[in-house]
Amino acid sequence: xxMDVCRVTTGEARxxxxxxxxxxxxxxxxxxKYSVTVLVPKTDTDTMARINAAIEAAKQRGISDxxxxxxxxxxxxxxHDGDGVRPSDGMPFGDECKGHWVFTASAKEDYPPEVVDVNxxxxxxxxxxxxxxxxxxxxxxxxxxxxxxKGIGCGLGPVQKTKDGEALGGGRESAAQVFGTPIPQxxxxxxxxxxxxxxxxxxPTQQQQAPVYGTAGIPASQAQPAPxxxxxxxxxxxxxxx
Numbered sequence: 001x002x003m004d005v006c007r008v009t010t011g012e013a014r015x016x017x018x019x020x021x022x023x024x025x026x027x028x029x030x031x032x033k034y035s036v037t038v039l040v041p042k043t044d045t046d047t048m049a050r051i052n053a054a055i056e057a058a059k060q061r062g063i064s065d066x067x068x069x070x071x072x073x074x075x076x077x078x079x080h081d082g083d084g085v086r087p088s089d090g091m092p093f094g095d096e097c098k099g100h101w102v103f104t105a106s107a108k109e110d111y112p113p114e115v116v117d118v119n120x121x122x123x124x125x126x127x128x129x130x131x132x133x134x135x136x137x138x139x140x141x142x143x144x145x146x147x148x149x150k151g152i153g154c155g156l157g158p159v160q161k162t163k164d165g166e167a168l169g170g171g172r173e174s175a176a177q178v179f180g181t182p183i184p185q186x187x188x189x190x191x192x193x194x195x196x197x198x199x200x201x202x203x204p205t206q207q208q209q210a211p212v213y214g215t216a217g218i219p220a221s222q223a224q225p226a227p228x229x230x231x232x233x234x235x236x237x238x239x240x241x242x
Contacts, residue, residue: 016131017035017036019035020159023108058152066143072150080102116161136158
């Protein structure tokens with residue numbers, strides 16, 4: 001059976017729990033993997049039809065290659081109803097999952113997914129990739145059997161960001177988003193080249209330097225000239241000749 005029948009490129013979907021540049025483990029002791037949770041709108045019936053067909057093809061592969069010719073009576077699959085509850089803990093999915101089909105795709109740390117923009121160019125700035133954005137995801141469904149468990153898994157391939165969206169919990173915010181657009185600084189008159197503007201605040205704009213003090217602690221500019229020695233005349237204090 002061709003692997004292509006188990007591969008799907010989604011329509012535009014919202015992405016959550018995005019870990020595309022660095023592998024991540026959700027629980028301590030788990031293997032770190034690249035991963036993303038994909039939210040497919042229930043209105044996108046074309047994508048879901050192709051996903052269901054790929055899961056069925058993976059099931060047939062499992063029967064022939066993994067499960068000794070039999071399909072397990074209860075076969076876990078990776079796709080869940082976002083209007084229902086999480087299979088892991090029975091709690092409702094987050095509000096962002098309402099009206100969507102939800103599944104998580106992952107890849108081992110040896111196989112980092114390519115991440116490109118709407119024009120197909122690699123995304124270098126990692127801050128552009130976050131939980132809440134929209135994109136297309138290439139996934140492949142496969143049968144597994146290990147540790148006494150059998151089921152259908154979902155592998156992660158290339159990801160294409162198509163547009164921005166409201167950041168979900170844990171989304172990275174820029175300083176401009178938090179504090180506003182930076183205001184260009186105007187140079188102050190008399191500023192010393194290479195010195196920050198705040199370093200000269202309150203200093204005289206003409207001198208921009210501390211006064212030079214004499215030995216008595218009096219600014220040299222205010223000091224009186226020392227009396228000059230004389231070779232003649234009477235000292236008015238002692239009444240004696242110099």
